[in-house]
Amino acid sequence: MNKIKTQINKTLYAIVFLIVIPGMLWGWAKFTEDLINLPVIESTLAGYILIIFGVLLMAWAMYALKTYGKGLPMNAYPPLKFVTNGPYHFFRHPIYWGFGILMVGYFILTKSASGLWLVTPITILAIIALVMGYEAIDMKKRFPNESMTTILDLPAKIKEPPGIRARLVSLFWVAAPLFLANFIIAQWAGNTAAIVGKPLVLPIHTENQYLPLLSVLFIMAIPFVIKRKDLLRTWAMTSIIAVCISTFTALLYPGLGAQYLPFNNAYVYFVPIFLMLLSVKVIFRQSKPLGVLFSIVAIALMSIQLTFSRSAVLHLSSAIIIFLLADNYFHVWIFLRKGAEKIANSWKEWIFGKVRVINHGFYVGFGTFLGILLAGILVGDAYAWAILIFAFVVIVFSALWAQLIEGSEKLKRPYGYYGALVGIIFASFTVWAMGYNVWVIIGVISVVMPWVQGIGRFRCLVNGCCHGGKVDKPYIGIKYFHHRSRVCGISHLKGELLHPTPLYAMLWLFLVGFILFSLWYNNFSSPFIFGLYLILTGIGRFVEEAYRGEVQTHIIKGLRLYQWTAILSVLIGIIMTVINVEVINITSDVGWETILSAIIGGLFTIFAMGVDFPNSNARFSRLV
Numbered sequence: 005m006n007k008i009k010t011q012i013n014k015t016l017y018a019i020v021f022l023i024v025i026p027g028m029l030w031g032w033a034k035f036t037e038d039l040i041n042l043p044v045i046e047s048t049l050a051g052y053i054l055i056i057f058g059v060l061l062m063a064w065a066m067y068a069l070k071t072y073g074k075g076l077p078m079n080a081y082p083p084l085k086f087v088t089n090g091p092y093h094f095f096r097h098p099i100y101w102g103f104g105i106l107m108v109g110y111f112i113l114t115k116s117a118s119g120l121w122l123v124t125p126i127t128i129l130a131i132i133a134l135v136m137g138y139e140a141i142d143m144k145k146r147f148p149n150e151s152m153t154t155i156l157d158l159p160a161k162i163k164e165p166p167g168i169r170a171r172l173v174s175l176f177w178v179a180a181p182l183f184l185a186n187f188i189i190a191q192w193a194g195n196t197a198a199i200v201g202k203p204l205v206l207p208i209h210t211e212n213q214y215l216p217l218l219s220v221l222f223i224m225a226i227p228f229v230i231k232r233k234d235l236l237r238t239w240a241m242t243s244i245i246a247v248c249i250s251t252f253t254a255l256l257y258p259g260l261g262a263q264y265l266p267f268n269n270a271y272v273y274f275v276p277i278f279l280m281l282l283s284v285k286v287i288f289r290q291s292k293p294l295g296v297l298f299s300i301v302a303i304a305l306m307s308i309q310l311t312f313s314r315s316a317v318l319h320l321s322s323a324i325i326i327f328l329l330a331d332n333y334f335h336v337w338i339f340l341r342k343g344a345e346k347i348a349n350s351w352k353e354w355i356f357g358k359v360r361v362i363n364h365g366f367y368v369g370f371g372t373f374l375g376i377l378l379a380g381i382l383v384g385d386a387y388a389w390a391i392l393i394f395a396f397v398v399i400v401f402s403a404l405w406a407q408l409i410e411g412s413e414k415l416k417r418p419y420g421y422y423g424a425l426v427g428i429i430f431a432s433f434t435v436w437a438m439g440y441n442v443w444v445i446i447g448v449i450s451v452v453m454p455w456v457q458g459i460g461r462f463r464c465l466v467n468g469c470c471h472g473g474k475v476d477k478p479y480i481g482i483k484y485f486h487h488r489s490r491v492c493g494i495s496h497l498k499g500e501l502l503h504p505t506p507l508y509a510m511l512w513l514f515l516v517g518f519i520l521f522s523l524w525y526n527n528f529s530s531p532f533i534f535g536l537y538l539i540l541t542g543i544g545r546f547v548e549e550a551y552r553g554e555v556q557t558h559i560i561k562g563l564r565l566y567q568w569t570a571i572l573s574v575l576i577g578i579i580m581t582v583i584n585v586e587v588i589n590i591t592s593d594v595g596w597e598t599i600l601s602a603i604i605g606g607l608f609t610i611f612a613m614g615v616d617f618p619n620s621n622a623r624f625s626r627l628v
Contacts, residue, residue, distance in 0.1 A: 010081075017078050028578070029127060033111065033119035035582040039532060040118040043191050047112055054109025061102035065091045079139065086143075086150040094155050097139075100131045121192070122581075126539060130574065133543045137550040137567065158240050159233035166236050171227040174240040178223065178279070181244055185251040186274055190265055193258035201263070201315030206307060216266070216312055219275035219305045226283045229298075231290060239286045246278045246330035252515070253322070256522040264319040266312040277306050277323035278330065285331055338479065344507040345482035348465040351489065358617055362627060364466035365614010371459030373606030375452040380598030382524065383448050383590050390440040392601040394431040394449060399612055401427025403624065419613065421457070421545075422569045425538075443585050447530025450537040454517035457541075461506040461513075463613060467628075471495065472503025473553030480504075488628055495555050503551040512544035531583035538577030546570040 066077050068090030073083025077099055091098035107127060111119030158177060159170040166174075230236045253261030264276045280302045288295030306320075313319035329336065352363040372395060379391050405423020428446070436442040464470040468489030474497070475481040481501035484491035492498040519540065523533045549557075549566045558565045616627040 014076065014078065014081055017080055021078075029107070029123050030119075032578055032582070033116050033123045036118040036122060036532075037116060039528070039581070040122055042117045042121045043194070044115045044117045045112050045120060045191065046115055051109045051113025054105050055113065056109075058102045058104070058106030058109060061091060061095075061105065062099050063102075065095075065098035065102065068092060079134075079142070082142070082146070086147045086152075088152060092152070092154070096152060096154055097131075097135060100135070104128050104131070126543075129540075129543050133546045137547040138563065141550055142562075159237045161234045161237055164233050165231060166227075166233045170233060170236060171230075174227045174236050175224060177240050178227075178243045178247075181247045182275065182279070185247050185254075186265065189251065189254045189258070189262050192255055193262040193265075196258035196262055198263045198315035198318055199259040201317035203313055204307070204310035204316035206311055215308050216274050219280065219309060222301060222305055223275050223279060223283065226287070229294070230286060235286050235290055238289075239283065242282050242286075242330045242333065243279055245333050246282060246326050249326050249329060250276060250278065250322070252518075256518055260318060261322060263315040264309070264313050264323070266314070274312070275305075275309070276326075277309055277319060278326040280306055281323065281327040282331060285327075334479075340507060340511075341480070341482060341504060344465055344504045347462055348468070348482055348484050348489070348491075348504075349486050351466055351486045353488070355618070358619055360616050360618045362466075362614045362616070364463040365610045365612075367462035367466070368460045368613045369606040369610030371456045372609040373602045374459065375449075375456035376602040376605045377598065378452045378455075379448045380602065381592055381594050382451065383444055384593035385595040385597040386593070387440065387445060387448070388597040388601040390435045390438065390445055391449065392605050393438070394428075394435055394445055395605050396608065397431035397434055398424045398427040399609060401430060403612070407623065422566065422573075425573065441588065443530040444588060444590065447524065447533045450530070450534045451517075451520045451524045453537060454513040454520060454541065458510045458513040458517070461510045464506040464509075465504075468492065468495075469554070470506050470509070471497070471553055472505040472551050475501055475503045475551075477501075482507075490554075490628075493628070495553060497553065502553060505548050505552050508548050508551070509544065512548070513541070516540045516544070527587050527589075529583075529585045529587050531580045531585050535577040535580030535583075538573045538580060540577075542570040542573030542577060545573070 068087055069075060069077050069083050072089045073085045073087040075081065075083030075085075077083075095101050104124070104127070107124045108120065111124060155169070156173055156176070159166050159174060226239060227236060230239060250261065250264075255261075265274060284295060284299050284302050287298045310316040310319060350363070354361045376388075376391050376395060380388050383391075399419075402419045402421065402424040405420040405426060428449075432442045432446060435445055461470070466489075468484055468486075468491040471484070471491045472481075478501060480503065482504045483499055483501060485498060487493065487498075491502070516537070520533055520537055523536060546567050549564045549570065552564065560568060613627070617625045618628075620626065
């Protein structure tokens with residue numbers, strides 16, 4: 005009987021992942037086709053090649069799991085043995101690589117802009133979330149003594165001479181993302197004019213479109229000049245980070261970030277200045293004389309690049325900023341981690357008779373104030389009070405939800421994010437009944453919410469809620485010591501090194517906020533913006549939740565409760581994006597009503613989340 009049940013479950017699992025999910029992705033692309041006004045990439049040959057390669061790679065990987073792993077490619081029924089054979093010798097997660105390539109090929113073949121620019125990137129993000137938020141953790145638990153190395157891994161962080169494989173792999177991981185980024189930006193941004201500036205004019209002739217090819221030769225030479233594996237790894241890592249930052253900026257705000265590309269088709273072999281700066285920096289770490297030589301060559305090449313850029317000012321200034329961020333990424337992280345730990349131990353409270361004021365309430369109060377103010381700036385005074393009422397209802401429901409899920413003698417007044425999402429339904433009905441256009445409010449709230457949530461996570465740090473589980477890497481974890489923190493009082497993890505999960509959330513929400521603001525700026529419909537908000541925050545929450553360590557969170561079928569709600573958030577978000585609502589052009593008219601409503605909202609939030617009654621034992625009385 006158990007064998008029959010297991011076989012039925014395996015069959016259903018296979019149907020979901022081989023038929024239902026691909027069918028859902030196909031339908032999502034079909035029903036959002038009219039919403040994505042981006043160029044279609046047309047190539048029947050490329051489409052078929054990618055589809056065939058993707059299918060063969062997936063089939064090869066599944067065969068390897070069955071043959072060498074003695075199991076199936078199913079998370080619910082994983083292989084019994086650790087597999088490093090077949091495609092796993094070349095790729096990590098080759099099934100997912102194959103599926104991603106298959107999707108790109110199919111949507112190129114079918115000329116689907118929505119499939120290529122919306123469905124495929126979101127699916128790849130979801131796959132990455134699944135790996136980071138479940139599979140990598142599960143693999144470590146099942147095979148604690150195993151580790152995977154592949155041919156395409158970056159060189160190890162050791163001071164040894166690199167071989168030819170390490171040099172070629174490092175070059176691949178720099179060149180491939182750069183080529184792909186240039187191609188995507190050129191297709192996406194087209195000939196978007198720069199917001200300021202123009203190309204540099206040199207006294208010598210530089211109009212030959214093949215001159216930028218010299219910068220490619222410069223970059224190709226770098227991995228063969230570097231003499232240590234650790235420096236080679238640094239060069240590749242910082243270059244990848246820089247390309248990611250550049251691409252993110254260029255796609256969202258092409259008038260600002262896509263200006264390093266020339267006006268002609270030379271983008272295929274165009275190397276931005278920040279990669280030259282990173283290359284020179286690594287060479288200098290190895291040899292100062294060699295660094296001076298490469299600097300002279302780089303200055304000449306950068307001057308040529310600026311004559312081809314659409315804006316020399318934007319190219320140079322953005323390149324310097326990207327270079328500084330990428331080159332100091334680890335120092336930036338350490339600064340943020342130390343700051344998070346300091347805030348996590350900064351609890352302060354003031355008692356006035358029977359009333360207590362806690363400092364963490366000021367963070368969320370400021371977040372609400374800023375959110376209502378920004379929303380008011382975007383839609384004007386006409387919606388000021390509706391946004392305030394919307395915020396009231398959402399906060400109330402976040403408290404009600406948390407009472408049902410986490411409320412106890414120790415947690416008299418907790419708050420829950422998914423209760424706030426439920427509150428959106430009731431808040432929408434409320435403002436609709438008041439005669440407001442509810443879609444306008446939902447859209448603008450979605451735009452500002454990631455930044456409001458990000459600021460609110462400062463409260464999580466101080467309060468100790470949403471805290472992480474144990475981690476054994478000092479450069480990652482933070483420690484809590486204050487006795488008022490939930491980490492110490494409820495989870496009993498005082499002084500332990502924990503994942504800074506609120507900081508993880510802040511970083512993700514910060515990026516999501518820029519994406520949603522770009523959608524608003526480009527006149528996407530409110531349901532689409534709200535849908536992307538649910539999808540992106542759901543994907544981030546799935547990963548974040550995997551590294552949390554709160555003892556009161558339930559585990560259901562191997563996933564934490566809020567990982568399941570994150571999956572539901574993504575599914576609802578997909579449905580929201582296909583709702584067709586006419587975009588309403590709104591002229592902002594900010595006045596005293598917006599400012600007053602923002603102040604009232606901020607004060608209400610301070611009271612709700614930062615003021616309590618420590619001597620009472622009634623529900624909703626105490627925050628700690």
